[in-house]
Amino acid sequence: MQHWQLAVEAAQSRKAEDIVVLHIGEVSSFAEYFLVCNGTNIRQTQAISDAIEETLRAEGWRPLGIEGRQNGEWVLMDYGDLVVHIFTPEKRKFYDLERLWRNAPRVPVPEAA
Secondary structure (H helix, E strand, O other): OOHHHHHHHHHHHOOOEEEEEEOHHHOOOOOOEEEEEEOOOHHHHHHHHHHHHHHHHHOOOOOOEEEOOOOOOEEEEEOOOEEEEEEOHHHHHHHOHHHHOOOOOEEOOOOOO
């Protein structure tokens, strides 16, 4: 299982909403995948980021950096070729990364189990 798939499952386990995976490696060289999702509030975005970090760490993946966790409106988790963006609904709408990276192909995300 690829690391973006593990991150998706971890996000789903904390009820992340509107999960989108973009294969940005097709249009950029700084990462291979973006995972974009949102929680309903700051506490949930923090819980989603904790779950992703714990899940990936258990599989040997360490983040190069994590920003925004304390504020919780936009948590960015950098795993090198995977960058995870977890937003509150308002911040996701404001930054609209899916529109910004609209040329990147979307990867099908399986429904939560």
